[in-house]
Amino acid sequence: MENKSNVTEFILHGLTQDKTVAKVFFSLFLVFYATIILGNLLIIITIRTSEQLNSPMYFFLSYLSFVDISYSTVTAPKLIYDLLVQKKTISFVGCITQVFMGHFFGCTEIFLLTVMAYDRCIAICKPLHYTNIVNKHVCDRLVAASWVGGFVHSVVQTLLAIQLPFCGPNDIDHYFCDVHPLLKLACTDTYIIGVIVAANSGVISLSCFVVLVVSYAVILASLRTRSSEGRLKALYTCTSHITVVVLFFGPCIFIYMRPSTTFPADKMVSVFYTVITPMLNPLIYTLRNEEVKNAMKKLWSRKV
Numbered sequence: 001m002e003n004k005s006n007v008t009e010f011i012l013h014g015l016t017q018d019k020t021v022a023k024v025f026f027s028l029f030l031v032f033y034a035t036i037i038l039g040n041l042l043i044i045i046t047i048r049t050s051e052q053l054n055s056p057m058y059f060f061l062s063y064l065s066f067v068d069i070s071y072s073t074v075t076a077p078k079l080i081y082d083l084l085v086q087k088k089t090i091s092f093v094g095c096i097t098q099v100f101m102g103h104f105f106g107c108t109e110i111f112l113l114t115v116m117a118y119d120r121c122i123a124i125c126k127p128l129h130y131t132n133i134v135n136k137h138v139c140d141r142l143v144a145a146s147w148v149g150g151f152v153h154s155v156v157q158t159l160l161a162i163q164l165p166f167c168g169p170n171d172i173d174h175y176f177c178d179v180h181p182l183l184k185l186a187c188t189d190t191y192i193i194g195v196i197v198a199a200n201s202g203v204i205s206l207s208c209f210v211v212l213v214v215s216y217a218v219i220l221a222s223l224r225t226r227s228s229e230g231r232l233k234a235l236y237t238c239t240s241h242i243t244v245v246v247l248f249f250g251p252c253i254f255i256y257m258r259p260s261t262t263f264p265a266d267k268m269v270s271v272f273y274t275v276i277t278p279m280l281n282p283l284i285y286t287l288r289n290e291e292v293k294n295a296m297k298k299l300w301s302r303k304v
Contacts, residue, residue, distance in 0.1 A: 064116070095177035099177050110150075111145070117216065240284045
C-alpha cells in the first residue's frame with residue numbers, strides 16, 4: 001500500500017463536536033451496535049440450528065445477517081470510541097482499510113438483497129418449479145457471486161483511493177473514511193476519478209435497485225390471478241424485504257449517485273446504511289415472520 005503524499009494520518013470530525021450531544025450519541029450507538037451483534041447472531045444461530053428454516057430464503061437471510069454484523073463493525077466501533085475522545089484520528093493504512101472493508105461488505109449486501117428478491121420472485125411466480133430452479137447448488141453460486149462482486153467493486157474503489165496524493169489539510173468531515181471525502185482532500189484534479197467512483201458505486205446501486213423494482217413488479221403482476229388469501233400471504237412475505245431495500249438503497253443512491261461532492265447531510269444519511277439498517281434487519285425479518293419466531297421459541301425452550 002503506497003502513500004503518495006506526506007499525510008500519515010487523517011483527523012475525523014465525527015458526528016458532532018458538541019460534548020453533551022456526543023455523550024448522548026455514545027449511549028445511543030452503543031445500544032445500536034449491541035443490538036446489531038446480538039440480533040443478527042440470533043438469526044444466524046436460529047437458522048443454522050432449525051430444521052424448519054431450511055429454504056433458500058433463510059439460507060440467504062443467514063448470510064445477510066453475517067454481512068450486517070461485518071459491515072457495521074467496519075464503522076460503528078470507531079464511531080463509538082471517537083464520541084468519547086477529543087482528537088479523532090485514523091492512520092492512512094487504517095483509512096484505506098476502512099474504505100476497502102466498507103465497500104466490500106456494503107456492495108456484497110446490495111448483491112445479496114438483489115439475490116433475495118430473485119428468490120422471492122421465483123418462489124411466488126413459479127412455485128411448482130421453485131425447488132428445481134433455486135436448488136442448493138444455485139444458492140451457493142449466488143452467494144459466492146455476491147461475495148466476488150463485492151470484492152471486485154471494493155478493489156476498484158480502494159485502488160482509486162490509494163493513488164491519490166494528499167498534501168494537507170488532512171481533516172475529514174465525516175465519522176469514517178470513504179472515497180468522496182478523500183477525493184475532496186486530494187491535491188490534484190479528481191474529476192475523472194470522481195466520475196469513475198460515481199460510475200462504479202452509483203451504477204451498481206441503481207442497477208440493482210432497478211432489478212429489485214422489476215422483480216416486485218413481476219410479483220405484483222402475477223398476484224392478480226391468485227386468491228385474496230394467496231395475495232395477502234405473498235405480500236406479507238415480501239413486505240419485510242421491501243422495507244429493508246428502501247432503507248438501505250435510498251441512502252446509498254443519495255450518497256453515491258452523484259459527482260465527487262460532499263454535503264453536510266452525508267454523515268447522518270450514512271448512519272442509515274451503516275448502523276440503522278443492520279440494526280433493523282433482525283427486527284424486520286423476525287417480527288413479521290412467524291416461522292422465524294416459532295424457531296426462536298423452540299431454540300430458547302431447548303436451551304432452557
